[in-house]
Amino acid sequence: MRKMLSDKITSIQPSGIRKFFDIVNDMPDAISLGVGEPDFDTPWNVREEGIYALEQGKTFYTSNAGLMPLREEICNYLARKYNLNYEPKKQVLVTIGGSEAIDIGLRCLVDPGDEVLIPEPCYVSYLPCAVMADAKPVPIELKEENSFKLTPEELEAAITDKTKVLIMPFPNNPTGAVMTKEDLLKLVPIIIKHDLAVISDEIYSELTYTGTRHYSIAEFEGMKERTIVINGFSKAFAMTGWRLGYACGPEKIISQMTKLHQFSIMCAPTNSQFAAVEAMRNCDRDVAGMVDAYNQRRRFMLSEFEKMGLPCFTPEGAFYIFPSIKKFGMSSDEFATRLLKEQKLAVVPGTAFGASGEGHVRISYAYSIENLKKGLERIQAFIDTL
Amino acid sequence: MEIREQILNALEKNSRIDLAELAVRLGVSEPEVANEIADMEKEHIICGYNTLINWDKTSDEKVTALIEVRVTPQRDLGYDAIAERIYKYEEITSMYLMSGGFDFTVIIEGKSMKSVANFVAMKLAPLDSVQSCATHFVLKKYKDYGVVFDEEKKDERVKITL
Structure with missing residues (x-):
């Protein structure tokens, strides 16, 4: 055979x-x-909303990019929490957890041979997803003496003329490291100088204990147009089994991701999307x-x-x-x-x-x-x- | 959150919490926690430490009733004087002044329905200011003070996920 x-x-x-x-x-x-x-x-109000949606027979497909009220709430939420401003119609895609967004985000950004920088230790899916997208994963070994943060020197040293994407896995699983505003600002000029795209996996953004809010690299001048911000409902709202996440970024990228999402997934679970609207509105x-x-x-x-x-x-x-x-x-x-x-x-x-x-x-x-x-x-x- | 609020939240869930452990969890020193608690006791922010008991599981017979009471408030004294005459009975475990269709919610615990009925008939209803009482007996307690009785929670999560 x-x-x-x-x-x-x-x-x-x-x-x-x-x-x-x-x-x-x-x-x-x-x-x-x-x-x-x-x-x-x-939270019970979120579960109740999911039950209610089922009772109401809301069991159809949603639009590929996700329910419009949910996309609007995601934009409100990101603006309110992290000073990130996205357009619900064109710059948001509701996905099956953050994991789908990582996969299709990478597939939309790389060509064969492009290098993807992956600061490690980190969540386990970036590397195989990069391989399946025909890219070459390039781990950057983060060091405990740097508090497991990505330093500008480490980033600069890992960049070649093939480098296309930088993964930013912070707040970090498994180390618990976070990147402060100052830490991020040091990376921005290097990312822009080398014209990299960034996939910022911010699924743990709500769970920080520094006393200051979480900062997204997409907030800084010149970064929004080259960054896919990935977040979701699993960690902050204890909704892992609902399988719901989202990606926000420039229309140019999100529209391609939506295309791929349409062909492989159709749309995220409708019931979860209705419940998630409640999570965004009433769970602070x-x-x-x-x-x-x-x-x-x-x-x-x-x-x-x-x-x-x-x-x-x-x-x-x-x-x-x-x-x-x-x-x-x-x-x-x-x-x-x-x-x-x-x-x-x-x-x-x-x-x-x-x-x-x-x-x-x-x-x-x-x-x-x-x-x-x-x-x-x-x-x-x-x-x-x- | 303020340190006081955090201490109160922890004590409300478990008043027997180890203070050294609580101090570690809140990132402050143990004397600081102890002092805050002592101050809050003095200020009557902390008014007591109770034990939550599911009496249904004991051999002790107990009945709980919720009584809706209508009263005539007294000139110059409003509701407080009549409330005091009622809540001083030690059978009464809780009492609240209400908005809406009646004035007081009185929660009473007794040995039997008969003893509660007796209390209402002999002590509560005859009070001059009391116009009417409607007594509702509790059939089953599901949840009290945030705790669901008889709830056994199993951790159904997959043991390792990355």
């Missing part, structure tokens, strides 16, 4: 975490600090409450790791903490595997997020304090044996 599969798809390594998943799934009594989604339920208090809870857990985890003697970068965003396990002389994979086998606690090895995650594990604090305590006890018991 002739070869069935494309070289492109078989060349992509399955996520490094696959075999780890399998072990976890075989251990029903294992507890986990490994999730990447909120522990909160979607719920979001503030969740942010407050995450921030309390973040401080609690930092203090617990300090007591344990595990060095830990202070995360300022998302809901992860990324302690260093270098002093135990094991790889992060070995540490996570042994922790799972010996104490039945699942955490994610840092290398799942790129080579520069080596020496760290990602621990999620999207759990109640009580459950965090149970997990921490197991980590303590494990390191006591080392």
Whole structure:
């Protein structure tokens, strides 16, 4: 039989975490600090709106780009929160989560051989999506001594005459790093000088703990016309299962993304879109409450790791903490595997997020304090044996 | 959010919270938390610490009733004097002055329907200022003070997602 599969798809390594998943799934009594989604339920008013939409028989397709009232609310929201101004008719696309936006955004921006800069550690989909778009992914290894931020020197050093796109994954999963206004401003002249496009994945924008608001790179002079801002409902509104995100950017790019979205997806789930309108309009208090809870857990985890003697970068965003396990002389994979086998606690090895995650594990604090305590006890018991 | 509001939010959910842990969570020192709480107790912002009990699960018989009371307010004293005469009875757990079709909501706990009925007939209704009482017995408590009774929440999330 002739070869069935494309070289492109078989060349992509399955996520490094696959075999780890399998072990976890075989251990029903294992507890986990490994999730990447909120522990909160979607606020009730949002769920109620989804139920109401179903009752009303709103089960048709929406326009390809998404319900107009939702696109309008997205624009209001971005203007109100992040000083970003987009035109609902032409510069917004409602997608199946942020992940679809990453995929089609890349496919719309690159030609074969173009290089895509991916600051790592980061979420796992940029690299395979770049490969499937025939681009060449170029990781930039972020360093803990730079607080896992992307520095102008690192950016400049990674740029070649083939570089086309820079991914900006901040606030960052898994490190919790954020880029401040000042940090971003230092990158802007380099991006403009080399005429790069930017895909700014801001899915954790609501979850920052610095005391100042989140800044988007698209806010700065000369950036809006070259940036796709990706955001969504999963993290801020605890709506992961609704599968809803959005991309905003110049009409030139969004119209092409909408074309691709039309052919592969048609439209995002109608029911989720109706619910999301409510989320944008009436959830500020719920979001503030969740942010407050995450921030309390973040401080609690930092203090617990300090007591344990595990060095830990202070995360300022998302809901992860990324302690260093270098002093135990094991790889992060070995540490996570042994922790799972010996104490039945699942955490994610840092290398799942790129080579520069080596020496760290990602621990999620999207759990109640009580459950965090149970997990921490197991980590303590494990390191006591080392 | 103000530190006081954050402390109150935490205590409202769990008044037995460990203060050292609360201090860590709020990013302040433990004495600071303790002082704020002491001050709020003095200022009667914190008025007490109760335990939320699902009495249905105990062998103790208890009934709760909500009574709508209409009264005639008194000259110079308004509603407060008559309210005081009512809420001083220790059977009454909560009492509110209402807008709308009646004046007071009185929540009463008793050993039996009979004891509550007796209270209404013998103590509450005969008061001079009371015009009428409508007594509603609680059949089942689903949720009190933000807590859903009998709710067991299972974490159904996939154990690892990236």
